[in-house]
Structures are given as C-alpha cells and as structure tokens.
Amino acid sequence: LSPVCLGSLRRAASINAEYMGVCKEAISLLEMMTAIETEQETENQVFLLKMSADYYRYLAEFKEDESNKENAEKFYKNALDLAMTELPETHPTRLGLALNYSVCCYEIMKKQELACQIAKEAFDSAIEKLDTLNDSSYKDSTLIMQLLRDNLTLWSVTENDEGLPTEK
Secondary structure: OOHHHHHHHHHHHHHHHHHHHHHHHHHHHHHHHHHHOOOOOHHHHHHHHHHHHHHHHHHHHHOOOHHHHHHHHHHHHHHHHHHHHHOOOOOHHHHHHHHHHHHHHHHHOOOHHHHHHHHHHHHHHHHHOHHHOOHHHHHHHHHHHHHHHHHHHHHHHHHHHOOOOOOO
16 A cells, blocks of 8 residues: 555544544543433433434444444433423424434434334324424424425335335
C-alpha cells in the first residue's frame, strides 16, 4: 500500500475508535442519569431509555456486534412499553421513539414486519387523537407523524420491488 493509503487507513481507524468511544461514553452517562433520577417524570425516563437505545443503534450501525443490536432492542422495547402506558399517543417523545425504534428494526435488526407494525400503530393511534394536540407540540408531533408515514410508504415500495408482500 502507498503511504497515502496507509495514512488514510490510520486516520479512519482513529476516527472509528473515537466514534465508538463517544458512543460508549454517552451510554455510560445516560445509565448514570437513569440511576440517579429514580423519581423522574415518565417523559424523562422514556427519553433516557430512547437515547440509550439510539447510541447502541449507532454502535450497531458502525460495528457488527450482536450485543449492540440486543441492547438497542432492549432499551427501545422498555421505552416503548413505558411510553405506551404513560404518554399520550400524540406526544412527540412517544412518536420519536416509535420512529427511531422502527428504523432500527428495519435497518439494523432486519425485522421489516415489526418495523412496519411499530410505525403503523404509532401513526394510526396518533391520527385518531390529532384533535387533542396543543399548539406547543402540534408542529413536532405532525412532523414526526409525516416521517413515520414516509417510512411506511418507502418500506412498502421497497417490499414491492423485492417481491415481498406489502402490509395493508
């Protein structure tokens, strides 16, 4: 290999290590915050669980490792279970969680049916309650709902292109 190629490989390895270190540090900080705030509001609990899952997802996207995928799924599931019982269907944190979890299922875990189910249930239940939105969260909630809808549309086209059955 040429000196330029070797230098590029070293830089890439350095960036990879730095990226993984940042993700692991963020996960550690989120775990500490979760442990400290035992009586925190439900929205904060859901948000911290979602953020932990997001960082495990970033690691899983970056480095093939089953434990990162499993941790991402575990944290997303725990956050979604809590959000579904405690947050309104139109709450931006709940919708953002459904969006990120469905993307993780589709792209990282290769569970396309589950991804579509999560996104569709979140979108449909939020649409039913759209009239309950207040002005402060209307913009955020409707934007996330549009992203959920866009993903469902994209995923159904992708499934059609690959000869897979589409969900209706």
